[in-house]
Amino acid sequence: MYSKWTTRLIIGLTLTFLIGPFFIIILAGLSDGEFMTFPPDGISLRWYAKVFTVESFRDSFKLSMFLAIFGTIAALILGVPAAYAISRYKIPYGETIKTIVAAPIIVPGIIVGLALLRYLVVPLNFTVTLALFMAHTALILPYAVRVVSSSMNNLRSDMEEAAVLLGCSRLGAFTRVVLPNIQSGVLAAFILGFVTSFNQVPVSLFLSGPGVRTLPIDMLSYMEITYDPSVAALSALLALLSVVIVFMAEKFLGFSRYV
Amino acid sequence: MFQNNREGLALALPAAIFTALFFLLPVGFLLSEAFKVDGMWSMQGYFDFAIKPLNQTVFLRTLKLGFLVALTSAIIGYACAFSIVNLEGKSRGRVFGLVVLPLMISPVARTYAWIVILGRTGIVNDAILGLGLSDTPIRILFTETAVFLGLLQLFLPLMIISLVSAMENLPKDVIPAARVLGANWLQVFTKVILPLTKDGLVMGGTLVFTGSLTAYITPAILGGSKVLMLETLLYQRVNVANDFVSAGIIATILIIMSFSANLLLKRIAKARS
Amino acid sequence: MKKLLALSTAIALISGAAYAQDKTLTISVYSFGMDAMKAAIFDPFEEVCGCDVVIETGNSVERMAKIEANAANPVIDVAVMSAHDALALSRKGLWQSLDISKIPSHAELYESAKDPIGDHMAVGYGFYATSIVYRSDLVEINSWSDLLSDELKGRVALPNITGTQGPLTLMMLGQSLGYDDLTFSDTIDAIGESADDIVTFYNRSSELAQLMLQEEVIAAPVGRFAWSRFSGADLPFKWAEPSEGQTGGMNVMLMTKDNGNEELAHQFINYWLSNEVQTRVAELKLDSPANATVVVSDEIAESLTYGADLINSLTMLDPGAIIDNRDAWLERWNEKVVN
Incomplete structure (x- = not known):
């Protein structure tokens, strides 16, 4: 069949195209010159060092971290029960609810920001931070529901039914039987949500x-x-951060199954 | 399956209410603005929008680039997914991890690199000059080619992932079986692989096409004001002209395009089987 | 502990900084060189007035939209923007006249900065010249019309029409081509015919700097405030002195109507216009002085738009003309150039 070399060539070329630019970014950040070049103009760590001295980068990093962490937590608080309900109950208007929750995926992000600015921030005096939090939560929610549902579907429902029959409360069955079994799905959803939120632009x-x-x-x-080149340096640092997160996730969770 | 449906509803409703109230409602308001002219319901905004030549150009360009990116990533995606599925366990996981990786990295970083790569003095032009393909450097930045390459790099992983998971479900022996029965590679692809992986293709195609339509950073940085796409046009209308009517119209167009692409792909997939 | 820390950061972020002093002045300014501007103007002013200065930044469209949205209950006390943006909001009645008696430094300003949009609504605090930066080893620029010459095909960038530099370029290019009306129709058409030979219509001078440093572009019109990006580079860049002259513009300071903070606002405006602050800002190469009493060294002057001779020689575009015509410019531009 397909020869080994063809396989390697195709994969090699695709990966070069997908990942090559990051090496260029990492190296461009190492440049000693005043602007971005590749190959770099001399080698120096000064742009990497500069990243940490720019005050606005620090503030915005904190905000992005806050949004990614708490937005994802909020999305999970809303999303896990919803995923549970969707996979275990026959709820009235189930399809409608699913459609509503999934809708943020197809709405162009730029419109979301604009809409929240015009209808929440300006007239209702929401702070920008709160509006961002709302938007990020709603945006992560569909991913959280999807990932958690898929791991819930792999779990047979007769285990909880058995637990309930044996006198466990419904909530007890959920926390003792379901939650431990879907925890890797929840973690995967957390990472996916975190990354989605952290990199969100529009x-x-x-x-x-x-x-x-x-x-x-x-x-x-x-x-x-x-x-x-400090933007290149910052991009490279963020890329490395993502690599570490994904590597850990893959190692402990087999993360790519859930993406 | 539990029978207490009210309990289920109570569990699912908070998520739906949250999204409806803080997301869909404001978005709906904004979209509805496009149907109002001087406070009256009207389609006039759409007519005015449609007759402007620039809007037509940008619409067609966005459609064209979205289609080309989806098509190209399907072609590369099949080759790549097929290769990945053929790898042995461990290296397969590793390669798959590397394909997923770019999705985790900020699109700002991902687009930024191309400014340097595609410039007159960048490595692409070095290669073109070195190989003697041209005597003078080729202008790539701020052309549709630059936007195309940027979008392809951004969204190809989504196609590969969708196709890999579809191919993993392919029974191991169908391809050898088809070959033994005398099918050539083209027939194997069109008669065996394509029908059995069409769900992955629909999924990947929708994701890539929708992603290309709604990407902002890539057309903004690599296309600039000369290669406007719907998303960058939208930003310009709001930011330069305070024109929320056009913004609502463009948003509606984008949503309809995404929806129709998904429906169309599903329809094609169904028709083939 | 870490969790607690994160949580309290979160709470602080949501509730916003609620630890303002009694007296607060809120200003809306360009984000350009913010750290340096803060150190040179805003921080020292806090000590002079014993008040808090809250800074709002962003691009001018965004800032204007916010000022307009909050017109009934102004959040911003003092704003800075281009003269034509200021005039646009002035026509909507968002500013109040400045009381010149409360701004002693006003007398020291260049004549054109004293009352740029009428009724003492605004006062100019900085000038900039606009001309063409080019690679002197590759081309020679003597006229604005050289921008469309064969030599520059595929190597020239122009400022986008939506920015401040765009209309200025159109005006000068039009003059050099022999067109002399404010509709710019013929000039826009001429650019449209050469659109394929223009690398891009840039939005930010930072973007242009990257393009010129990576040799994508070898000539482009740009404001003098960006000159230091080029003069410090290894490549031989030169500032053109075209036969039609240089163009330029002015940024102005304004006070919102009924902000209830007029005392402090006047004090701030006077402070920024004073010889002391204007000199400091000039020496840091942040802005070119509008105060005629400022004296700087030749080395500093090189980076600025400095001196009565130069400032009086600039061909400026009337703010009213910009507001009245820009929709039509954009319309034609969209049809002929970027379509």
Whole structure:
């Protein structure tokens, strides 16, 4: 069949195309020059060092972390019960509910930010941070429901039924039987949600206020001032952070099954 | 399956209410603005939008690039997914991990690299000059080609993932069996692989097409103001002209395009089987 | 412990910084060089006034939209923006006249900065010249019309029409081509015919700098405030002195109507216009002085738009003309150039 070499060639070329640019970013950040070049113009760590001294990067990193962590937690608090209900109950209007929860996936992000700015922030005095939190939660929710549902579907429902028959309460059955069995699915959903939120650009494009900017947006506005290699350095650092997270997730969870 | 449906509803409703209230309602308001002219319900905004030549150009360009990116990623995706599925256990997991990896990285970082790669003095032009394909550097930045490459790199992993999971369900011996029965590779692909992986193709195609339509960073950085796409046009209308009517119209168009792409692919998949 | 820390950060973020002093001045400014501007103007002013300065930044469209949305109950006390943006909001009645008697530094300003949009609604605080930056080893630029010359085919960038530099470029290019009306129709058509030979219509000078440093572009019109990006580079960049002259513009300071903070606002405006602050800002190369009493060294002047001779020689575009015509410009541009 398919020869070994063809297989390797195809995979090699595809991976070069997909991953090559990151090596260029990492190296461009190492440049000693004043602007981005490849090959780098001399080698220095000064741009990597500069990343940590830019105050707005620190603030926006904190905000992005906050949104990614608490947005995902909120999405899981809403999403796990919903996933449980969808896979275990025959709920009235089940399809409608599923459609509503999944809807954020197909709405262009830029519109979401704009809509929340116009109808929540301006007239209702929501803070920009709160609006961002709402938007990110709603955006992560469909992923949380999907991933958790799929791991719930792999779990046979007769185990809980047995537990209930043996005198366990419904809540007890959930926490003692279901939750331990879907915990890797929940963790996978958490990581997926975290990454989705952390890298989110379009939604946050219109949702920024004084001192309130997510990290990707802050990188864009930093680029409005200068294209110096520190943005490349920051991109590389964030990429490495993602690699570490994904590597750990893959190692402990077999994460790619859930994506 | 539990019978207490009210309990189930109580569990599922908070998620639905949250999304409806804080997400769909504001978005719905914004979209409805496009149907209002001077406070009256009207389609006039759409007519005005449709007759502007720039809007037509941008619409067609977005459709074209979305289609090309989806098609190209399907072709590469099949070759790549087939190769991955043929790998042995451990290296298979590793390669798959590397394919997933770019999805986890900020699109700002992913797009940024291309400015350097595609420039006059970048490695692509170095290669073109070195191989003697052209005497002068080729202008790639701020062309549709640049946007195409950026989008392809951004969304190809989604296609590969969808196709790999579809192919994993392919019975191991169908391809050898078809070969033994005298089918050539093209026949194997069209008669065996394609029908059995069409769900993955529909899924991947929808994700890639929708993603390409709604990407902002890539067309903004690599296309600039010369290669406007619907998403960058939307941003420009709002930011430069405070034109929320056009914004609502473009958003509606994008949503309809995503929906129709999904329906169309499903329809094609059904028709073939 | 870590969890607690994260949680309290979260709470602080949501509730917003609620630890303001009694006296607070809220200003809306460009984000350009924010850290340096803060150190040079805003932080020292906090000590002078014994008040808190809250800074809001963003691009001008965003900032204008917010000022307009909050017109009934102004959040911003003092704003800075381009003269034509200021005039646009002035026509909507969002500003109040400045009381010149409360701004002693006003007398020291260049004549054109004293009352740029009428009724003392605004006061100019900085000028910039706009001309063409080019690679002197590769081309020679003597006229604005050289932008469309054969030599520059495929190597030239122009500022986007939606920015401040775009209309200025159109005006000068039009003059050099012999068109002299404010509809810019013929000029836009001429650009449209050469659109394929123009690398891009850039939105930010940072973007242009990257393109020129990676040799994608060898000539482009740009504001003098961005000159230091080029003058410090290894490549031989030169600032053109076209036969039609240079163009330019002015940024102005304004005070929102009924903000209830007029005392502090006047104090701040006067502070920014004072010889002391204008000199400091000029020496840091952050902005070119509008205060005529400022004296800087030749080395500093090189990076700025400095001196009465230069400032009086700039061909400026009337703010009213920009507002009245820009929709039509954009319409034609969208049809002929980027379509």
